[in-house]
Amino acid sequence: MEEKTDKIATRKTWNNLPIDAPEKIIIELKFSQEQYNKIKRGLIPHEMEDKWFIFFEDNWLYFHRSWTGYGIYKAEIKKDNGNYCIYEFFVERNKEKYKCEDDNEDIDNFTFLIAWGLLDVDVREIFFRNNINNEKETIKSWSNFGNLFISKKDIERHEIQKEETMKDYYRVILGKNSFMADECYNAGFIGVGFNREEDLTDYLFDDVKEFNSFFIPRYLEKRPEKDRQQAIKSSTSLWTFSKKIKIGDIVLSPKNVEECYVGIVTSDYYFENGAELPNRRNVKWYNKTIDKKSMSSELATSVWLIGTVHSLNKYVEELEKLIIE
Numbered sequence: 001m002e003e004k005t006d007k008i009a010t011r012k013t014w015n016n017l018p019i020d021a022p023e024k025i026i027i028e029l030k031f032s033q034e035q036y037n038k039i040k041r042g043l044i045p046h047e048m049e050d051k052w053f054i055f056f057e058d059n060w061l062y063f064h065r066s067w068t069g070y071g072i073y074k075a076e077i078k079k080d081n082g083n084y085c086i087y088e089f090f091v092e093r094n095k096e097k098y099k100c101e102d103d104n105e106d107i108d109n110f111t112f113l114i115a116w117g118l119l120d121v122d123v124r125e126i127f128f129r130n131n132i133n134n135e136k137e138t139i140k141s142w143s144n145f146g147n148l149f150i151s152k153k154d155i156e157r158h159e160i161q162k163e164e165t166m167k168d169y170y171r172v173i174l175g176k177n178s179f180m181a182d183e184c185y186n187a188g189f190i191g192v193g194f195n196r197e198e199d200l201t202d203y204l205f206d207d208v209k210e211f212n213s214f215f216i217p218r219y220l221e222k223r224p225e226k227d228r229q230q231a232i233k234s235s236t237s238l239w240t241f242s243k244k245i246k247i248g249d250i251v252l253s254p255k256n257v258e259e260c261y262v263g264i265v266t267s268d269y270y271f272e273n274g275a276e277l278p279n280r281r282n283v284k285w286y287n288k289t290i291d292k293k294s295m296s297s298e299l300a301t302s303v304w305l306i307g308t309v310h311s312l313n314k315y316v317e318e319l320e321k322l323i324i325e
Helices: 033-039 103-118 124-131 135-145 152-165 181-187 208-222 228-244 297-303 313-324
Strands: 022-031 052-057 060-065 071-076 078-080 083-092 169-172 189-192 250-254 259-265 279-291 309-311
Touching (some): 033 103, 071 103, 083 103, 103 124, 169 313, 181 250, 189 228, 208 228, 228 279, 279 313
Antiparallel strands (some): 052 060, 060 071, 078 083, 250 259
16 A cells, blocks of 8 residues: 655645546545545555555545546535535546546445545455456456555565565566566576666665655756656666665566566676666576466566566465465
C-alpha cells in the first residue's frame, strides 16, 4: 500500500487532468469529523506500483490515475446534520481514458479507495472476495489498484519470511523490452540507465528522500523534456537498484515475454562509464530460467509489469519453490 506521510496532497503535488465526460452516480456515504480530516489529506504516490493520486480542494475530492494523471472520480463533500456526506460522485466515461462502464463496479472502486486508500479501514479481503473470481479479474485488480491490492495476510507473511531469510526479491528489467538481458546474463551483471553522467557511489544515501533531493535536479537538468513525476520515478528506481538491493538478494530479469533469468546479487553498486547500462551490480546467475507458465498469474503479472525495478517480496514462498525445482 502507498506509504503514509505527513505531507498533504494538493493539486500541485502530482500531474492531474480534468474529467472529460462526467457521469453522475448516486451514493450515500457519511463520515465523522475525524474521518473527514483524514480524507482531506489525500493520497500521494511514492513508486510506480502506487496507481492513485487523490487530493481535496474546495470541498471536492478528486481521484486521478498516477501514471497518466487522468481524472477518474470526483465528489463533493457536504456537511449535513453534523456529518460530512457524499450523496453523489462523478466518473469519467471517456472510453479512451477509462474503459469501465459498470456503475456498480465504480461504486465498489470508489468506496474501496476511500475506505482503504484514505481512511486506513482494511476492507481488502471483503472487497476482493466479492469482486475477484478468476485470473482475468486478478490481473485487472492489480492493474487498477497496484499496491493497494496487496492483502494484509500477504504483508504479514512477508514480514515473517523476511525476518527468517534476511534476503529480498526484486524484478529488474535489463534495457527497454529486455534487449540487454542476454548480454547481462553472459557477463554476470544487472544494470539500469537513468544516470549516464557520473559515478553515484559517494551519493547513495541511506534515505531515498535525501538521494532524490540530490539526484532529481541533476536528472532534470540533463533531461529537460522530462517532468518532475518522471524524475521522481526514475530517481527512486535508481536508488532502489543501487542502494536498497543488498548483496545476497535475489533478482528476476525477463529474458523475453515467456521466461526470465534468476540470480543472486554478489556486489555493491558500481559505475561502468560509457556502457549501455552504466549503473551495475554483479550477479551470479542460476543455470536455469523460470518459465512464465510455471508462475501464478499474480507473480507473472508482477514479473512482466511495466517499470524497471520493483519488489517481489510478496511472492517469496512461491519463488523459493520455483528456484529449487
